[in-house]
Amino acid sequence: MKHLLLLAIFYFCSCHLSGAQQSVQKKPNIIIIVSDDHAYQAISAYGQGLMQTPAIDRIAKEGVRFNKGYVTNSICGPSRAVLLTGKYSNKNGYKDNETSSFDARQNSFAKELRKGGYQTAWIGKYHLGHELQGFDHWQVLPEQGDYYNPDFLMMDGSRKRMEGYVSTITEDLAESWLDQRDKTKPFCLVIGHKATHRVWLPDTQDFGRFDNQTFPIPASFYDTYAGRKAAQLQEMSIDKDMKMGYDLKMFANYDSVREGAVARMNDAQKAKFRAYYEPIKKDLDKRQLTGKALAEWKFQRYMRDYLSTAASLDRNIGRTLTYLDKNQLQDNTIVIYLSDQGFYLGEHGWFDKRWMYEESFRTPMVMRYPGVVKPGTVSNNFVLNLDIAPTVLQAAGLPVPPDMQGESMLPLLTGTKAKGRDALYYHYYENGEHAVSPQFGVRTQRYKLIRFYKRANDWELYDLQKDPREMRNLYGQKGYEKITADLKKQLRGLIDKYEDDDARQLMAEKTAGI
Missing domain, CATH: 3.40.720.10 (Alkaline Phosphatase, subunit A)
Structure with missing residues (x-):
């Protein structure tokens, strides 16, 4: 027994x-x-x-x-x-x-996954x-x-x-x-x-x-x-x-x-x-x-x-x-x-x-x-x-740390009515190899506005619908004043959202052409 x-x-x-x-x-x-x-x-x-x-x-x-x-x-x-x-x-x-x-001491999706049993x-x-x-x-x-x-x-x-x-x-x-x-x-x-x-x-x-x-x-x-x-x-x-x-x-x-x-x-x-x-x-x-x-x-x-x-x-x-x-x-x-x-x-x-x-x-x-x-x-x-980090954490059933700035891609792919981004923010900082000017900007579905600084202190604006190869800079041209103003407003909003102090300071400078 x-x-x-x-x-x-x-x-x-x-x-x-x-x-x-x-x-x-x-x-x-x-x-x-x-x-x-x-x-x-x-x-x-x-x-x-x-x-x-x-x-x-x-x-x-x-x-x-x-x-x-x-x-x-x-x-x-x-x-x-x-x-x-x-x-x-x-x-x-x-x-x-x-x-x-x-x-390497800062948090990452790998650390979160590891804590979650991965x-x-x-x-x-x-x-x-x-x-x-x-x-x-x-x-x-x-x-x-x-x-x-x-x-x-x-x-x-x-x-x-x-x-x-x-x-x-x-x-x-x-x-x-x-x-x-x-x-x-x-x-x-x-x-x-x-x-x-x-x-x-x-x-x-x-x-x-x-x-x-x-x-x-x-x-x-x-x-x-x-x-x-x-x-x-x-x-x-x-x-x-x-x-x-x-x-x-x-x-x-x-x-x-x-x-x-x-x-x-x-x-x-x-x-x-x-x-x-x-x-x-x-x-x-x-x-x-x-x-x-x-x-x-x-x-x-x-x-x-x-x-x-x-x-x-x-x-x-x-x-x-x-x-x-x-x-x-x-x-x-x-x-x-x-x-x-x-x-x-x-x-x-x-x-x-x-x-x-x-x-x-x-x-x-x-x-x-x-x-x-x-x-x-x-x-x-x-x-x-x-968005990769929050995506894999959501897939793993783990909470996404509040300081991660990305957004999980899964809601966009699973039949829900999730609303994706209407604009993208970009910032490239390096001022060395290949003599490329540091730059930041905003891209919407139709337009792209870029602010160059250091090597070139300049703005560029493109209508991606009419000019997908980005060959014609429209910044400062007649008829694009409102579009430019709207894009700059949108750019400031993204700079604030992502707390980019460097870009915020550059936007405040008189040379930014605001």
Whole structure:
């Protein structure tokens, strides 16, 4: 009898524990994949036609594609700080890559998830220093990281060099952690990819992938920047500022390449690198191109390297989705993909980011949330990277801290009559690389008003309906006085809402033209 009683107690406890574990596992797992400098123009789900991205497209097809996803500050470190904290740069303290440092002691969605019973990890590019808080596990690239044989910073303070290509290694490490995690807990994993950051160095298996394609020259490629002082000052032109060696791998002597990206390669990798790029350089030398012909050659070369680098990114995102399928995790795992900002693929003649103009300000963003978000959803609501933190916390059934400034995207996607934003606020602070002026502004459905300062002290106004490429600055022109006044009023309201004291002070200055 005593034996039967013990058996019954054991059975009851086992069932109770199993039920508790199942209850915990009802909370969705979360995977956030963040790439670097990946343009929405390079994603086939957005209908651009430059290349096929089947993995990212799959997330969109099985969930939602955000057509109006934007960032608050178009530069890599600050963008990740916004993602983590759910706060604008002026509140999280990481305004730029040159003078800021990230205070890891502040709150983040990872810390809130961890308190709520989640197991958390960040693997890959982090770019917010060497101290991570709120994560049970992390393995991150130092600073920007390297494409070939990269170093990873380990939790014990050591630095470990790993052989191979960075996108593949990052995915390998992510899957290794998923294999070893505590399977009784829901998890949140951030996978930070280095691709497609400059210098756009593809995996050896992707060399030449797009060599048979000729890409269309963007309509604004030969923009003269008339009426736009800040654009005239920039140093991010494919024609004038893209470097033949560093960016395009066109070296005088392939026996002694000392560029860091190439120097890290092993002998086999270097041999493939040389076999691919050296004949291209020899052909270029024979052609003796100058002027527009050289500028357009540089554009084609840039596009081929950039998109080949993006191919590895998409392939490894596909591996993440396959892992979820094979491990029966797909039905209870949210997958969010976004870039840290948009990127120029020749528009206005540029590469890089930073601007409030659409190609930089707008970011790709897709999300799969089985059972909650209807497959094939297309959202035209304004959303921000600021909104990721409150979104995942709401999905996890956890309270959103009142000081988070983002708004959960779920009400916009679940059939409710939630009203989205009618305007977006942006502030870019950096005053260094590429000579881009610091700027802040407001974007509505039709108009965009930008205030530049420091390098250029100027305003710009665009009618996005009539001028989607943002080529004609309407600020100060007759007939736009009321529109300008209304936008400035709206801008002041957003500055007050997000408590941006720097912008508030600049708006008060007489030079602001108020």
